[in-house]
Amino acid sequence: MSEPEKKKLKPNDNSAVASSIVSALSSSIAASSTKVNTRNALQKTEDLEQIRKTLLLSLVPSMNDKSDIYNTKQIISLGDKNSNIIREGDLVVFFINHDIMKAEVIKKGHTFDCRFGSFLHENIIGKPFGSKIYSHAEKRPTRRKKEDTTMDNADKKPFVYVLKPTPHLWTLVLKHRTQILYHADISLILTHFKLRPGSVVIEAGTGSGSLSTSISRAIMPNGHLFTFEYHKERYLHAMNEFKNNGLYNITITNGDVCQNGFTPNTTTTPIILSDTLRPKYEPSQILGEDKSGTVDGVFLDLPKPWLCIPNVFRLLRVGGKFCGFSPCIEQIQETANALRQFDFVEIKCVECLVKEYMSNNVEVSTVDHYFKKSDTTTQQTSTTEKRLFSAVPEMKGHTGYLIFATKFQLKE
Structure with missing residues (x-):
C-alpha cells in the first residue's frame, strides 16, 4: 500500500489498514498463482505432446527413410479421428492372401505391382488402414480358380488390402x-x-x-x-x-x-x-x-x-x-x-x-432324406456345399x- 493511501486513513482505523493489506496480498498471491498455473499447464501440455508422439511412433511408425518422421503433419494426436489415415511416407502391408504379403513405403508416383494388377500409391493416400484397394490396371491370371478370393464377385476387379504394420505383420514381411x-x-x-x-x-x-x-x-x-x-x-x-x-x-x-x-x-x-x-x-x-x-x-x-x-x-x-x-x-x-x-x-x-487352418468350400452328403416320409424304397443321396475348416498342408x-x-x- 502506497504512502498517500496510508495518510488518507485514520490512525485508529486498523481494520481498514488490515483490509487493504489483505487485499494487496491476495492480489499478489493470485498473480503469482496464475503464473505458476500457466507454467504448469505449459509443462503438462509439453509432456502430453511428447507422450502422444511416443505412442504414435510405437503404434503407427513412419518408415520413410528420406523424410523427417517428426514432421508435425505426421505426428498427430491419437485422439484425432484421422490418426488411422494412411499418409505419404507411411509403411503399409499389402495383403493379397494369408501367404502373400509385401511391405512398401507409400510415395506419390509409385505403384505396387503384383500378378493380380497394379495399385497406385496415390489412390492409397488418405484411405484408412484396412481398406480394400482396387487395381487400376488388371493383370488377371490365365487360369483362375472359382474360389480365388482376390477377385471381387460384384465387379470382378482385382484388389488388395492395405494393413497397418504391426509387429506380427512385420515378422511376416521382413527380409x-x-x-x-x-x-x-x-x-x-x-x-x-x-x-x-x-x-x-x-x-x-x-x-x-x-x-x-x-x-x-x-x-x-x-x-x-x-x-x-x-x-x-x-x-x-x-x-x-x-x-x-x-x-x-x-x-x-x-x-x-x-x-x-x-x-x-x-x-x-x-x-x-x-x-x-x-x-x-x-x-x-x-x-x-x-x-x-x-x-x-x-x-x-x-x-x-x-x-x-x-x-x-x-x-x-x-x-x-x-x-x-x-x-x-x-x-x-x-x-x-x-x-x-x-x-x-x-x-x-x-x-x-503351430497348425493353421483355412476355410474351404466342400461338398458333403446330406441325410435329410432319411427323415422324410416317402413311399419309394430307394432314394438318391443329395449333396450340399458347406464351408469347412481344414489344415493348411504347408506352413512357413x-x-x-x-x-x-x-x-x-x-x-x-
Whole structure:
C-alpha cells in the first residue's frame, strides 16, 4: 500500500489498514498463482505432446527413410479421428492372401505391382488402414480358380488390402537375413518375460530383427533393449531398419558375447531419432563388468549359449527371466547344465508347434432324406456345399527348442 493511501486513513482505523493489506496480498498471491498455473499447464501440455508422439511412433511408425518422421503433419494426436489415415511416407502391408504379403513405403508416383494388377500409391493416400484397394490396371491370371478370393464377385476387379504394420505383420514381411522366430515362439517369450513398459532386456543374436521389433514395441515408451549381433553386415542392416521403423529404445552392438560378454565397444550404437526420442539408458548404466542386477530378461539365440550363463546370472536381477532358443536338443542340455550350476530355478524346455487352418468350400452328403416320409424304397443321396475348416498342408516356419529359467537368489 502506497504512502498517500496510508495518510488518507485514520490512525485508529486498523481494520481498514488490515483490509487493504489483505487485499494487496491476495492480489499478489493470485498473480503469482496464475503464473505458476500457466507454467504448469505449459509443462503438462509439453509432456502430453511428447507422450502422444511416443505412442504414435510405437503404434503407427513412419518408415520413410528420406523424410523427417517428426514432421508435425505426421505426428498427430491419437485422439484425432484421422490418426488411422494412411499418409505419404507411411509403411503399409499389402495383403493379397494369408501367404502373400509385401511391405512398401507409400510415395506419390509409385505403384505396387503384383500378378493380380497394379495399385497406385496415390489412390492409397488418405484411405484408412484396412481398406480394400482396387487395381487400376488388371493383370488377371490365365487360369483362375472359382474360389480365388482376390477377385471381387460384384465387379470382378482385382484388389488388395492395405494393413497397418504391426509387429506380427512385420515378422511376416521382413527380409530374411537369418532364420527368424515367428509369433508362436515370440508370444511365448514375451509372456514368460512378463514384459511391460519400462522393462530392460538383453538380446544376443539380433539376426533379422523379428524378435527385437516385438520386444521393443512391448517395452515402449520407457523400456530399453540392448541387442548384440556378431555378424557385421547383419548388424548394419538391423541398425538401419530399427531407425527407419522408429524403434528409438534400442541399442545395438556388433560383438561376440560368448568371448567378450555383454560389454559395449566402439560399434555400440543407440538408435537416436531426436533429442527427446532416444534410448533412456546409456550402455554404461546397464552393461559392463562392474554392473550386476540391472536387467529384467536375457534372450540368447547363439550356437553355444551356455558360455554366456555366468554373465547372464550377473546382469539379471533377482526374479529376472532367461530364455534361450536352440535348434538341437543337445544345445538345450548343455545350457540346462550351466543354468543348474548357477542355481537357476524353474528350468523348463518347450517346443512350440503351430497348425493353421483355412476355410474351404466342400461338398458333403446330406441325410435329410432319411427323415422324410416317402413311399419309394430307394432314394438318391443329395449333396450340399458347406464351408469347412481344414489344415493348411504347408506352413512357413521352423521348429526349435525354447529353454526358460528364473534367477531366484544370489549365488554364494
